[in-house]
Amino acid sequence: MGSLKIENVKKAFGPVEVLKGINLDVTDGEFVVFVGPSGCGKSTLLRVIAGLEDSTSGRVVIDGQDVSVTPPAKRGIAMVFQTYALYPHLTVKNNMGLGLKQAGTPAAEIDRRIGIASSMLSLEPYLERRPAELSGGQRQRVAIGRAVVREPKLFLFDEPLSNLDAALRVNTRLEIAQLHRRLKATMIYVTHDQVEAMTLADKIVVLNAGRIEQIGGPMELYNSPANEFVAGFIGSPK
């Protein structure tokens, strides 16, 4: 349960149109990667899906329901940011459980879900620590764990590896791929890194200046880029 339909979504900030009519279908369980250069509208599109930003026009449909005016907390999504966005004064455990607690989930159920997520992400030894006592990679795993415990229909990742060094980036990328296989959840992942896109995606969406240039599987884009922009971006010799 986690399909997504984006219908002719446009977004302007004042006079500047940042999303110029986006149409996209994501099926349940798919891993979809948005790639494109800095400033092309990747984060804005993700924020519109999450409800953190209203679109100027168009519709966002999750599992057949128009959520265009549904508040973020009611959309069944969980988002992971580049900057982790953890509460410094809360322990790992409480960072992971806070959203559930606020939603009125019983304590025993919160503990059960934290147990599963912390085991999946190898976070058990750190549950009583605070974010300042963790490495960058551990902090990002906590932010991912916080998303997992919410059991969302849709996971949204906005450049989750950008603040990590090269070795950790590979590790964390593999963990996200493993999580996707285990949870069979729908994941939408933003990056400007071609390697991340090629290795993680079932389907890649290439964005450029607020428009979709091409949608396709990694090998499809590599072998048959629709135009020079896609060819240049995916790195196929054309």
Ligand code: ADP
């Ligand atoms: P990306 O994530 O692909 O780097 P963004 O979606 O963050 O791109 O931004 C797309 C464009 O929209 C950029 O030109 C950016 O400056 C602009 N933008 C993003 N958020 C705002 C905002 N809140 N107000 C005004 N302009 C914005």
Ligand code: MG
């Ligand atoms: Mg961005």
